[in-house]
Amino acid sequence: MSNHNPILNIKSVSKDFGAVSALSNVDLQVHAGEVVALVGDNGAGKSTLVKILAGVHQASSGAIEFQGKSESLATPRAALKLGIATVFQDLALCENLDVVSNIFLGQELKPFQLDEVSMEVKAWTLLNELSARIPNVRSVVASLSGGQRQTVAIARSLLLDPKIIILDEPTAALGVAQTAEVLNLIERVRDRGLGIIMVSHNMEDVRAVADRIVVLRLGKNNGIFTSKSSNQELVGAITGASENVVTKREKRLKNQSNSTREK
């Protein structure tokens, strides 16, 4: 596949909330089969950008090109229809419904005589493609673990054959093993040729799967890194200085460990 033309091309998008400009002239490109991590401190504008892409908010200025065409993303439905699926941080699953009902919620086959068998088959197919470990698609979501719920949410976002999936803090609430499963899942989705935008605070997870790491700071682009970039560079870009609390602490720890090693 050619990676020259991005699926999603955000060109100098700005978003103002009254006098506050949450985003100013932000650029972002996502290619097919690429994981782009969006990192930044609190208030950097990550969530605002995600919401603009999900169609929840509209950009004040700038252009969003999707597959070469300029799009407006006026509503969540419009974004979904275009092929931008968003998995929100709280997943938005109905705990009292089973896995199949959750995956197909709002997209049921045959509204007046639900086609349970076809829905179940499609659900299994999606989950198997993700090599998901869901024991039974007829068990209610309340009985699933955090990682399994994340899987269901991602499977649901894949239902409409999106081109881009946005994951908002996919590993924030998960344990070590479950985090690894979700990261595997992200790689499998990438291997299917989808573009992925992953918002995360966890540098380790970001480094593990991201092809590019886009740093936002105070609503502006503050550098693009790869997983090979050093932690210091990344943290520097996120906090806006190479000399700050975090780097000082690291320097101190490093010195300590050096000094203990010398002993």
Place this chain on the structure above:
Amino acid sequence: MLTKSNNESSQASPLDRSDSRVNHSDDFKGMIANFFGRIKSGDLGSLPVIIGLIVIWTVFSIMNPVFLSSRNLVNLLFDSSIVGVIALGIVCVLMLGEIDLSVGSMSGVGSAIIGVLWVNMGAPLPIAIITAIISGAIVGALYGSLRNRLGMPSFVSTLSGLLALLGLQLYMLGRTGSINLPYGSSMVNFGQLMVVPAWLSYCIAIIPAVVIIFNGLRSISKRQRMNLSPGSKKLLFIKATLITITLLGIMYYLNLGRGLPWMFTLFICLVVLMDYALTRTQWGRFMKAVGGNAEAARRAGVNVKKITISAFVVCSSLAALGGVMAASRLASASQQAGTGDVNLNAIAAAVIGGTSLFGGRGSAYSALLGIIVIQSISNGLTLLNLSSSFRFMITGAVLAIAVIIDSLARQSRASHGQA
């Protein structure tokens, strides 16, 4: 590569049986084990109500043998139909975690509309009935809009509706306060006399089995075609046979008396219709989703406001229909219609039958089971010549017990990781 290996494994075993960590019990023994496992984790279903019903019937039949006579049971079914229809509407609003406290008054208005339009003004009966139901729909739409636009808790809006509708009922009935329906009219016969002929009642008893086997076989062959575990044909036939034997027994016993009332048949038809709507249509799925997690449903593209309005409309319309049936049962539209314990009985029936007050869980059959319990208590106490004071106290206690069971089962489900 990945999908290929998946295909290979799925051809070896059905799609939903590829995970070895899950116990799949397809045989009869496994089904029983599953059943007890569910009970232990707090997924009680309709078990408490069936046990309760057996206890109640045993006690009353010991105290007065007339209770279990087929004559009395036919009367019980006549009486159950009215509040049963109202309870069916309550199931809808409870599914969303809302409540409608005005169903009693709404049914009173429904019966008053029949009296005024049909008897006093001479309008054709179908038009009077349709007017009553439509007025219910309008009231329901009003409740729904108040909830959606102003965020008014349904508890408050329907409580004020209770009083306002009662006023409307009294106003319509005028100074006399009561309008008699003509005896001998089909309307009154329907509420007091008309029963299904014996041969037809046996035919009706066979319908569920036919439907179960037809749908079951179709689903089995479709699941086989789609490479899912098909389920057992033997179980299907066992289930159908058991249901048919039970229903034929009931019909035989009822036919020893007057037989199956048409009014109760209407109620059963509505229950079946509602069950289909709640379990087999997108609307029903949305109802459950909104009741479980309204925000998640909204983000999934469900129009939550529309679903809320639809629930209130269905509830109030069924309440008005219940009022129409009450008028035909009592042969009058009076100030007493829909007052007293009608309201609470309808809500109690839905909750006792197993619909949760907390939203997201429930079934149309809970209205049927619940109203049989409530009506049995009321009927049994009347047979014992106890005054309505005792009836109120005991019904109140039963409702409290039902809600306690609901709350406890909910906590147990939460601790066992069930919804």
